[in-house]
Structures are given as C-alpha cells and as structure tokens.
Amino acid sequence: MKLKGRLLTAFLIITTIPLMLVCLSLSLIIGYQSNEIKQTYDVKTDSITAFSNPVQLLSRLTRGVYNEIVLTAAKDSEKFADGNYINYLEKELKGKHSYLAVRKADDFIYIGDTDRFDKIKDSFPAFGEYTGNAEGGLYVDSNHPFLLKQQDFQYKDGTEGSVFIITELDTLIPQIKASAIQLLLSLISIIILTASVLIIWIYRSIIIPINTLHAATNAMKEGNLDYSIEGDPEDEVGQLCVDFEEMRIRLKELIDVRFRYEQEMKELISNISHDLRTPITAIKGYAEGIMDGVADTKEKQEKYIKTIYTKANDLSVLVDELSFYSKIDCNTMPYTFSCINLGDYFEDCLGEITLDLEVKNIEVEYHNDTDKETKVNVDAEQLKRVISNIVGNSVKYMGKKQGHIAIHILDGAAFNRSEEVVISIEDNGEGIPVKDLPFVFERFYRADASRNSTKGGTGLGLAIVKKIIEDHMGTIWAESEEDKGTTIYFTLRKCKEDVKNEQDTDSGR
Incomplete structure (x- = not known):
C-alpha cells in the first residue's frame, strides 16, 4: 500500500473506530446503569429519560410520599405535629436522596438533615408562594441546588404550616456520576487502543523497513556489499x-x-x-x-x-x-568501412601468410562457398588484423610437426544469417579445454598461464579480434576439442546492394 493510502487508512481509523467504540461503550454503559437505576429506585423508565432528565426521575421517586402528604394535609393536618408520623414519612424517603422539613409559622419544627438544611434554609418559599406542581416539584437554583415539593396547610389553632420534601441535586443520581466516569475511562481506553494499533501498524509498515534500510547502509558503509534487503514495490x-x-x-x-x-x-x-x-x-x-x-x-x-x-x-x-x-578498448579507434569483394580479399591475405606458414610446416587450405561477387562492408586493414591474430594464435598453439589450417567462407543462410557471411578458421592444434572455451575472448585470458608464459603474448589477441568483429556488427564464437583442434567462427555483414539483389532473386523465383 502506498504512503498516501496508509495516511488515508490512518485517518479513517482515527475517526471511525473511536467513534464506533465510543457509541458501543455508551450504549453498554447506559444500558447497564439504566438497569441499575431501575433496580435501585424501583422505577420503570427508559434509558433516555434517566440520563437526559434526571430531575424528573428524582421527582418521580418522591411522588408517592408527596401525594400522601397532600391527602394528610387535607384530612388531618395535626399528624404533621406527630413525631411517629414524621418518622414514618422520613423512612419512606430513605434511599431516595430526600429528607423532610416541617415549618410552623416561621419556625421549622422538624428538619430531617440539619447539616444540609443549614446550607439552603434561606431559599424556601413563604406560605402560599409555592409555584411548583405535584409532578415536577420546584427546582431551586443556588449554591446548593435542590428539588423542592411543598404542601401548605393550617393547624387546628389556625397557625400556617408547610411540609417540604427536599431532594438534593449536588450529585444527582450516583449512577449518572458512575456512567460519566465509565464513559471517560472508556474514551481514554479507546484512544490508547487506537493509538497503539496505529503505532504498531506504522512501525511495521514504515519504521521497520527504514530500520532495515539503515542497517543496510551501515553494512555498506563498512564495506559489506552482500547485505541484501527486500521491499514491497507497492509502497x-x-x-x-x-x-x-x-x-x-x-x-x-x-x-x-x-x-x-x-x-x-x-x-x-x-x-x-x-x-x-x-x-x-x-x-x-x-x-x-x-x-x-x-x-x-x-x-x-x-x-x-x-x-x-x-x-x-x-x-x-x-x-x-x-x-x-x-x-579499441576506449572506442577511439577510427574505422574506414568500404564494400570489398570478399573472395579477392581473402586470396590476397592468403598470399601473404601462406609462405610464412609453409616455412613453419603448416599447410593452408582455403574454400569459398559464396558467390564470387559477394561483397562485405568492412575496414580492410582491421579485418586483416583479425585474420592475422586468429591464424597467429593457431600457429602459436599448434603443437604438432605437421600443422593444418583451413579457412572456409560460407553463406550466412546456412546459419539463418541471410544478411551475413560466416568465416571459419580451423586448425589441428592442441585444442582448448571445455572449461576454458567460454573465456578465450576475454582480455588477458590464458587457458594455462604456466604453459602460455613460455610462448609469449599478452593474451590480447582474441580479445582484439572480438572487439573488431563486434564493431563490424558481427558475432564471433569458438568450437574446440582437445588434441584435435579449434575452429573460430565470425560473421561479416554483406553490403546492402548484395542483400537487395539476393532478395530480388528470391522473389523472382
């Protein structure tokens, strides 16, 4: 994957996976805490209501007690002066984060939680000024917000009285606080998990190859060029x-x-x-x-x-x-190419070398199987050097009293080279070992250094021949068998007019 694709994938992971995990965590946490709320407060409500409007839920918790207070105020208001009855109501409010307060005239004759009450005692409505309702109560916003339900009544002596149900809202419902903590922990865990996954992925896909490359450069710096590395070409x-x-x-x-x-x-x-x-x-x-x-x-x-x-x-x-x-090794040798008659050229060359070879008791055989008018595009002087070097090499390694060198000129058609001629120079010398045959045209190469040192030469003769032939757009190769002799083959290109004439002749047929 290319780096652009990795960055896009990382962006999708950062945005999508945390969002999905947060939604999943939120759903599980709300579901769990909603079930806890139902069991703790014995109410039947949906999760959305419990968490979106907890004040309404708290109001429902005290609705039954408040309704009883309303009925008592209407039928027998003197019960609010009875300590047993007040304790009964207080017991009913236990576990609902609420407590009771009773006021007679301007004095509170009962307070369920004195410590909390002292913080809000100045926030209670006067007799007849309560604006809340039985369903929702009255939300009092102060330094210590609370939910208030008030029921006014009159004692038998005509004194004004009020009963208050006070529900603390400082912490709302403990389950909501726990849900917030759990959600925060889940969010932190999700971020850490996502970051860890991305770090591991980036480390494996980018940092590890970079470290490998760094190790390879260090190895190369130390001179170790055998330290191989692999890489994915897709990124x-x-x-x-x-x-x-x-x-x-x-x-x-x-x-x-x-x-x-x-x-x-x-x-x-x-x-x-x-x-x-x-x-x-x-x-x-x-x-x-x-x-x-x-x-x-x-x-x-x-x-x-x-x-x-x-x-x-x-x-x-x-x-x-x-x-x-x-x-020629530096490609600075100037060539002068011209079309020459191949047969005439070789006859002239043989005339020059035959006498020297006869003195050395070497017989020369010559055959030309091409058309007498065949011409090749060559540098005559350099071609002469090719023939001289090959023949000289054969003489040097003849190793026999009666030597024999055969020169054949063949039409390239027999070798699937219709635009070329093939020249072979064969001798009956010592031959070349099979293991050395592929290297005979390399510069400075000698098949047997100890043996060849006695015969002189730089080991450049055949290397020069190969370079000249290649510069003539030809090819050269060798065949040899030990103790039987060696044959050197090379090709020369025919002149264009000869090739055209042959093609015309073939089409005329």
Missing part, C-alpha cells in the same frame, strides 16, 4: 528498499569489475614484463657479444645484428598490440 518505502537493493547489486558488480580489471592489469603487467624481458635479454646479450668481440667474424656479426633486429621488431609488435588494444 514508497518498499520501493526505496528495492531501489537500494538494485543500487547495491550494481555497485557490487562495478566493484567486482574493477577488482577483476585490477587483477587483469596485474596479470598484464606480469605478462608484459615476461614478454619484454625475453627479447631485451637477447638484445642485451648479442650487443654485449659484439662489444666484447665474441662476434669476431663478419658472419657472426651479421647474425648477431639480425637477431638484435628481430628481437627489437618483436618488441615493436608487442608495444603496437598494447597501444592498439588501448584504442
């Missing part, structure tokens, strides 16, 4: 974790590549040091031979000088190869 924090994981993987790959590159550079330096040491040692030795007079004849001098020249030439080739690879 922003999870997407941040996903992006961080992708960054970690990418960074680890870059560091691995850099480490591999540094290792390759170390290996390259080692190889270069070895390859340079051999001709330099030879040059130095033969030069010292000339200076020390070891070459004391003209023939020896010529031989020494020729050897020095040959070794110097080997050094020049090595430096040129390193310089060339540096250019």
